[in-house]
Amino acid sequence: MVEAQDSRADDSADLLTDSSPAGRVPSFARPVGFVLWLLVTAAVGAAASFLLLYERVQLWNDTEYVTACDVNPWVSCGAVMESWQAATFGFPNIFIGVVAFPLLIAVAVSLLAAGGRMPAWYYLGLQAGVVFAMGFITWLWYSAVYSIGVLCPYCMIVWAAVIPLFVVTTARNIVHGVIPAPPGLKRVARDWWWVAIVVIYLLVFASILLNFTEAFTYGL
Numbered sequence: 537m538v539e540a541q542d543s544r545a546d547d548s549a550d551l552l553t554d555s556s557p558a559g560r561v562p563s564f565a566r567p568v569g570f571v572l573w574l575l576v577t578a579a580v581g582a583a584a585s586f587l588l589l590y591e592r593v594q595l596w597n598d599t600e601y602v603t604a605c606d607v608n609p610w611v612s613c614g615a616v617m618e619s620w621q622a623a624t625f626g627f628p629n630i631f632i633g634v635v636a637f638p639l640l641i642a643v644a645v646s647l648l649a650a651g652g653r654m655p656a657w658y659y660l661g662l663q664a665g666v667v668f669a670m671g672f673i674t675w676l677w678y679s680a681v682y683s684i685g686v687l688c689p690y691c692m693i694v695w696a697a698v699i700p701l702f703v704v705t706t707a708r709n710i711v712h713g714v715i716p717a718p719p720g721l722k723r724v725a726r727d728w729w730w731v732a733i734v735v736i737y738l739l740v741f742a743s744i745l746l747n748f749t750e751a752f753t754y755g756l
Contacts, residue, residue, distance in 0.1 A: 562726050565708040567652040574644035577701040578637045584693035585633030591690070592617060592630055605689040610748055616688040621679040629676070633694060636669070640701075659714045662705060670702035677740060681747050695740065703732045 563569040591603040591613055605613040616622055622629055643662060647654060673695045680687055707729035709715045710722055717725070 560726075561711065562729075564704055564729065565711045565726070567647070570652070570704070570708050571644045571648045573700065573704045574640060574647070577697045577704075578640035578644060581633060581694050581697035581701075582637035582641065584690045584697070585630060585637055588613065588630045588688075588690045588694075589634050592628060607689075610685070611687050611689060613688045613690055615686045616680060616684060616691060619679070619684050619686075621676065621684065624672075624675070629672075632672075636665070637697075640665075656714050659709055659712075663709050663715065666698075666702045666705045669698045673698045677743075681743050685747075687744065687748070696737075699736050699740075700733050703729055703736070707732075 564573060587604075591605070594601045595603065595614060595617060601614075603612070603614040603617075605611070606615075609615075617628075625632075676691060677695055680691065706715070707725040710717045710725040
């Protein structure tokens with residue numbers, strides 16, 4: 537039955553309901569579970585983005601202002617904001633977060649209101665958004681750790697929100713056939729999605745630990 541529904545993923549059929557046999561669709565991919573993941577990750581990302589916006593505005597108004605997350609030479613939002621990577625597209629990256637995360641909350645509310653009954657293109661649009669977000673925070677992580685050499689706590693909160701957002705959305709779309717995948721990959725997405733989140737977190741933490749040894753030695 538699941539496979540039959542997957543073959544019609546491009547119509548307005550229910551792509552999120554629990555019509556599959558019991559136990560086939562994990563809780564994270566069901567309507568309420570998936571919406572909760574979107575709401576929580578979007579809310580965390582939005583909160584961090586607006587905090588960053590506040591700090592950025594204070595710096596615009598007063599060049600001597602010390603941001604709340606300026607801890608030491610290795611942990612400083614202000615130092616990161618002064619780098620060119622903080623305006624990758626010619627304007628502050630913060631603006632992307634303060635627009636994108638509230639938009640994601642609106643998407644989650646729309647899914648909840650519709651009971652998950654959205655056409656495949658809606659989920660593909662969401663997938664494109666989370667792929668961009670994951671790619672962008674990967675670039676920012678690499679820049680912070682290996683190029684700038686300074687960590688921004690609020691930025692890291694955004695990273696922490698985007699990672700599960702990307703993994704859960706991708707796994708959900710694979711499980712429901714929005715992203716075509718063989719049965720084996722569907723099983724992996726269904727059963728091991730949480731492992732992907734843990735592994736990515738560990739890789740990020742390990743990169744920070746290895747590249748900020750001096751900061752950890754003298755205390756953050």
